[in-house]
Amino acid sequence: MEKAYRYRVYPTAEQEQILRRTIGCVRLVFNKALAARTEAWYERQEKVDYVQSSAMLTQWKRLEDLQFLNEVSCVPLQQGLRHLQTAFTNFFAGRAKYPNFKKKRSGGSAEFTKSAFRWKNGQVYLAKCSQPLPIKWSRQLPKGCEPSTITVRLEPSGRWFVSLLLNDPADETLHSGDSAVGLDVGVSSLVSLSTGEKIANPKVFDKHYQKLRKAQKSLSRKQKGSRNRDKARLKVARIQAKISDARIDHTHKLTTRLIRENQTIVVEDLAVKNMVKNPKLARAISDAAWGELVRQLDYKALWYGRNLVKIDRWFPSSKRCGNCGHIVDKLPLNIREWDCPNCGTHHDRDINAAKNILAVGHTVAVCGASVRPDNHSVKGQLRKTRKGKKQKPKL
Numbered sequence: 001m002e003k004a005y006r007y008r009v010y011p012t013a014e015q016e017q018i019l020r021r022t023i024g025c026v027r028l029v030f031n032k033a034l035a036a037r038t039e040a041w042y043e044r045q046e047k048v049d050y051v052q053s054s055a056m057l058t059q060w061k062r063l064e065d066l067q068f069l070n071e072v073s074c075v076p077l078q079q080g081l082r083h084l085q086t087a088f089t090n091f092f093a094g095r096a097k098y099p100n101f102k103k104k105r106s107g108g109s110a111e112f113t114k115s116a117f118r119w120k121n122g123q124v125y126l127a128k129c130s131q132p133l134p135i136k137w138s139r140q141l142p143k144g145c146e147p148s149t150i151t152v153r154l155e156p157s158g159r160w161f162v163s164l165l166l167n168d169p170a171d172e173t174l175h176s177g178d179s180a181v182g183l184d185v186g187v188s189s190l191v192s193l194s195t196g197e198k199i200a201n202p203k204v205f206d207k208h209y210q211k212l213r214k215a216q217k218s219l220s221r222k223q224k225g226s227r228n229r230d231k232a233r234l235k236v237a238r239i240q241a242k243i244s245d246a247r248i249d250h251t252h253k254l255t256t257r258l259i260r261e262n263q264t265i266v267v268e269d270l271a272v273k274n275m276v277k278n279p280k281l282a283r284a285i286s287d288a289a290w291g292e293l294v295r296q297l298d299y300k301a302l303w304y305g306r307n308l309v310k311i312d313r314w315f316p317s318s319k320r321c322g323n324c325g326h327i328v329d330k331l332p333l334n335i336r337e338w339d340c341p342n343c344g345t346h347h348d349r350d351i352n353a354a355k356n357i358l359a360v361g362h363t364v365a366v367c368g369a370s371v372r373p374d375n376h377s378v379k380g381q382l383r384k385t386r387k388g389k390k391q392k393p394k395l
């Protein structure tokens with residue numbers, strides 16, 4: 001199974017110079033190729049593919065004012081063109097927006113395939129670098145594994161990371177059991193479990209947000225192009241990195257725990273991108289990092305031999321009584337607890353939803369069908385959520 005191991009790197013001054021130059025060249029080549037492809041399409045209705053853009057790169061390297069492209073390893077430049085090709089494929093398939101130009105201030109990365117690095121005595125020697133990369137080995141690589149691809153990334157906060165992609169033959173399947181859990185992702189708490197447990201977002205985020213707001217305000221007052229603006233931008237990036245570290249750490253701990261404890265996990269297949277468009281919910285949802293949570297559950301389930309069941313996101317999990325199946329007409333977001341008008345059961349909104357999700361998950365796992373109850377009008381559901389309905393990007 002292919003896995004990526006990510007580590008912090010502290011490059012030497014010489015290495016940092018080489019890597020910064022490489023990343024700069026990757027960005028330049030990517031942007032030039034993107035501009036060429038855009039122009040070819042809009043002015044001559046011609047499609048440029050990877051092979052053609054690769055031939056362009058060869059031309060550029062011969063130009064007088066682009067001689068510096070020959071000073072860095074050519075592999076990351078080619079890989080950059082491959083990434084551009086993937087971006088276009090995703091765009092034409094309707095999965096993504098039109099590719100954007102890369103910006104210097106958002107950092108960047110360089111991908112080295114096998115021909116551009118050496119792996120010796122557990123050390124990484126990148127092309128054009130004489131010394132091994134000073135990687136902080138925060139965890140061990142699986143025994144006998146060699147990386148097939150190495151990606152060096154510079155974050156906007158100025159931190160360096162390296163990602164080692166390797167094929168891990170070890171089987172990590174956990175003992176299978178029969179425990180199952182339903183998850184309701186929410187705004188007031190990050191997730192509610194069908195077992196009745198609620199997991200909140202760490203409160204420490206609020207403190208970080210106040211700092212972030214202050215730093216962003218300060219940045220907005222700095223003159224464009226000034227040295228002070230760069231400093232202020234770095235400050236903002238550092239706080240953002242801190243927030244994202246804390247969030248990722250929290251999500252990892254939660255998903256690992258859920259995977260270890262349960263054979264089957266049922267979640268709603270939410271369209272996070274659409275929900276973030278709702279301005280009232282945007283921060284809370286991004287904060288909770290729902291998409292990331294499901295993504296982690298997805299690959300960890302695969303690693304450890306667990307089942308992740310995704311159910312139809314139009315299933316009325318909140319409005320359905322978990323006891324008798326009665327569906328109420330309305331249940332505004334501010335109502336956290338309610339009584340079923342049919343059987344009188346008292347419900348916690350999120351826990352009830354999680355229980356419903358688990359119940360549906362069992363049905364899906366058995367018959368493999370997408371579940372949409374008969375007595376629930378699909379039209380009514382769509383009308384209520386019209387704002388978030390559009391899924392395909394406009395072409």
Ligand SMILES: [Zn+2]
Pocket residue numbers: 321322323324325326340341342343344345
């Ligand atoms: Zn009921």
